[in-house]
Amino acid sequence: MAPISPFQNELYLRLTRRFRKQQEFAAGYSPLYSRLFGVLADWLAVGQGCDPLVDWLLKAAATRPSFDVPLLLLAGLHRDILTGVPEVQALARYYHTVGGTRLAQDPDLAKALRQAILARQNVLADFLRTATVQTNETARGLCWLLPVLYPGWRAIHLVDLGASAGLNLVADLRNYRLTAVEGRVLGDLGHGQPVQFLIANHGEMVLPAGERSLPVILSRSGCDLAPFALATRHDEQTLAAFVWGDKVGRLTLLHQGIAALHQARRSTVPVQLFPANLPGDFTRFLEQRVAPLNDAPIVLYNTYLTTYLNDKGASLRPQLAAWATQQSQPVLWLQWETLWQGPQPPNFGWVGWTADLWQNGRHFHWHLAWAHPHGIRIQWLPESGAWADFWS
Numbered sequence: 073m074a075p076i077s078p079f080q081n082e083l084y085l086r087l088t089r090r091f092r093k094q095q096e097f098a099a100g101y102s103p104l105y106s107r108l109f110g111v112l113a114d115w116l117a118v119g120q121g122c123d124p125l126v127d128w129l130l131k132a133a134a135t136r137p138s139f140d141v142p143l144l145l146l147a148g149l150h151r152d153i154l155t156g157v158p159e160v161q162a163l164a165r166y167y168h169t170v171g172g173t174r175l176a177q178d179p180d181l182a183k184a185l186r187q188a189i190l191a192r193q194n195v196l197a198d199f200l201r202t203a204t205v206q207t208n209e210t211a212r213g214l215c216w217l218l219p220v221l222y223p224g225w226r227a228i229h230l231v232d233l234g235a236s237a238g239l240n241l242v243a244d245l246r247n248y249r250l251t252a253v254e255g256r257v258l259g260d261l262g263h264g265q266p267v268q269f270l271i272a273n274h275g276e277m278v279l280p281a282g283e284r285s286l287p288v289i290l291s292r293s294g295c296d297l298a299p300f301a302l303a304t305r306h307d308e309q310t311l312a313a314f315v316w317g318d319k320v321g322r323l324t325l326l327h328q329g330i331a332a333l334h335q336a337r338r339s340t341v342p343v344q345l346f347p348a349n350l351p352g353d354f355t356r357f358l359e360q361r362v363a364p365l366n367d368a369p370i371v372l373y374n375t376y377l378t379t380y381l382n383d384k385g386a387s388l389r390p391q392l393a394a395w396a397t398q399q400s401q402p403v404l405w406l407q408w409e410t411l412w413q414g415p416q417p418p419n420f421g422w423v424g425w426t427a428d429l430w431q432n433g434r435h436f437h438w439h440l441a442w443a444h445p446h447g448i449r450i451q452w453l454p455e456s457g458a459w460a461d462f463w464s
Contacts, residue, residue: 151313211447213243234377235294275452295348396430
């Protein structure tokens, strides 16, 4: 056996940790994916050179960030399952998204997983090398949809940083129901029907003062390293593959989001996506694509983007601040992101919901809440009250 290089050893250690972290994150939320991540972590823990599947994975993942690898590997398998590839049918029996009924704790799952990976290793290796992790969590549209009720603006331009397929740019065409912990309805957001999202709210949520309606969306634009156009059925299946295989409800929500995107395409305000390699291309994107939108406030947002950026998003703020201070209209920046510095979230993986406003030569900042990254629960913070007071 050839000696293991320091790079290979570091990759091995990072991947082992990452699969285990994903197992922990999925526990209690997705029994199937927690088990799959855990089985793969167990195989990795055996060590390099001891398992051909582990050696294959290390080679296939050599050029990818370790954070992406577990998500891409299981998305590649799920795409095969959704499209009915015969070699993965034993594994498909565990996937609720295709009618599978076997339980995640079935002892035969590990065998089915190994068989599927080995049978499709060439296709999966290509997917690992070339695919981009795509967001399918359309509940994250709440990040901008609720805050834009507070200012009372008649119209806005909407900009998504890290837009993927742009599904969250049409959150106003969906329906989000906010509930209190005990189940009491706090309000519904969006023009869609029926209710599509249930968001449990913890802590004191201060609703907008008076009757506030959503502003008119004058434009919907976004940027992404690899914008996902959803031009074909194959594109839709690939995006659907990033839904976890026991989350039938989320797959339904994704299909509803795609329908809303098609609805927007038929309107006078379709989604427009542009390639941009953030953070390096951020200023250029702002100057070329956003600056011409000067007839209404601009609302930019990003959700779970900075994890994928080489500087964890540190350079986004100074670039946006330098640009926003030169604009004549208000610029509002909303984020659901890991707070790399500062307070810790109440639960592992939760993100900070923050708002930054540049208006009349001044800058304001609020930490509104903590949010589950899938948008199912919100923990409101005291600054959300200051945010509401600012606009009232």
